[in-house]
Amino acid sequence: MAGWLKNVLGRITGSHQAVDWEEVEAALWQSDLGAPTATVILESLRSKGLTLHSENVLEAAREEAAKYLPEKGEDLSPMPAGSEGPVVILMVGVNGTGKTTSSAKLAALLKSRGHSVLLCAADTFRAAAVEQLKSWGERLGIEVVSSEYGADPAALCHDALAKAKRLKSDFLICDTAGRLHTKSNLMQELAKMKRSLGKIDPTSPHEVFLVTDTTTGSNAVVQAREFHAATPLTGLILTKLDGSGKGGVAVAIARETGITPRFIGTGEQAEDLALFDRASFLERML
Numbered sequence: 001m002a003g004w005l006k007n008v009l010g011r012i013t014g015s016h017q018a019v020d021w022e023e024v025e026a027a028l029w030q031s032d033l034g035a036p037t038a039t040v041i042l043e044s045l046r047s048k049g050l051t052l053h054s055e056n057v058l059e060a061a062r063e064e065a066a067k068y069l070p071e072k073g074e075d076l077s078p079m080p081a082g083s084e085g086p087v088v089i090l091m092v093g094v095n096g097t098g099k100t101t102s103s104a105k106l107a108a109l110l111k112s113r114g115h116s117v118l119l120c121a122a123d124t125f126r127a128a129a130v131e132q133l134k135s136w137g138e139r140l141g142i143e144v145v146s147s148e149y150g151a152d153p154a155a156l157c158h159d160a161l162a163k164a165k166r167l168k169s170d171f172l173i174c175d176t177a178g179r180l181h182t183k184s185n186l187m188q189e190l191a192k193m194k195r196s197l198g199k200i201d202p203t204s205p206h207e208v209f210l211v212t213d214t215t216t217g218s219n220a221v222v223q224a225r226e227f228h229a230a231t232p233l234t235g236l237i238l239t240k241l242d243g244s245g246k247g248g249v250a251v252a253i254a255r256e257t258g259i260t261p262r263f264i265g266t267g268e269q270a271e272d273l274a275l276f277d278r279a280s281f282l283e284r285m286l
């Protein structure tokens with residue numbers, strides 16, 4: 001048996017034992033769902049109390065959480081024939097969540113499907129960040145558009161999109177600097193990047209992914225709200241699901257903001273990225 005709740009249930013003897021609600025509550029807390037979402041799920045389970053037994057409460061808890069999540073993450077696809085590309089993806093999030101690594105992973109995935117991809121090192125805030133993306137680019141054989149340290153990231157995104165159009169790239173992935181959602185000047189910088197891309201293609205960016213570290217706490221709901229306000233998000237990339245995090249934060253974000261997972265990151269290598277899959281995600285979460 002894997003998962004905390006399963007372990008708890010495993011300790012309860014007899015197949016028709018009544019549910020130990022304290023233990024269920026503790027399991028929901030351990031899943032990183034955060035208080036509001038854990039409470040909603042718990043209340044819903046309690047309302048079914050008469051029909052629940054220790055052996056089906058786990059399934060019932062998963063079913064409650066599943067209501068907020070898509071069965072599969074929506075995949076990326078190139079522009080339909082007749083529309084001009086590239087599909088522009090903006091990667092945003094707080095510091096250290098895995099934006100640069102996920103940018104490289106996505107680029108690798110798209111390249112493996114035969115698409116042409118351009119990467120843009122729009123984290124000009126940290127000198128090492130440009131080098132980090134360039135080194136991924138070299139390993140993957142994908143061109144990286146960059147500028148000098150301290151350059152305006154909005155201008156760089158603009159130039160990268162112009163270049164991607166010239167090259168007729170299918171995708172442009174812009175890696176941005178980590179920023180705290182509480183710093184309004186940095187959040188405005190994101191909105192400026194969006195406007196500056198929009199000057200070339202008013203429909204861009206087509207995707208804005210909030211890269212969310214599943215090993216950090218439920219503060220991610222507040223982050224999601226603030227990032228969504230600055231540049232409307234089109235999905236989540238849940239990183240470090242190979243670590244200790246249970247990922248419940250994704251359920252909380254989905255329930256409270258409607259923004260749902262698209263991809264998951266399960267390691268530090270280029271191939272450690274997969275489309276979100278609800279069943280396996282929930283199996284791991286609870």
Ligand SMILES: Nc1nc2c(ncn2[C@@H]2O[C@H](COP(=O)(O)OP(=O)(O)OP(=O)(O)O)[C@@H](O)[C@H]2O)c(=O)[nH]1
Binds near residue numbers: 095102265
């Ligand atoms: N185990 C694991 N590590 C990851 C994953 N994604 C990223 N990392 C690691 O997390 C660390 C931070 O990743 P970055 O991609 O540099 O994060 P970032 O969001 O670009 O960081 P800043 O640009 O500083 O905000 C690196 O050591 C990555 O190798 C993942 O899915 N699993």
Ligand SMILES: [Mg+2]
Binds near residue numbers: 100175177
């Ligand atoms: Mg980075």
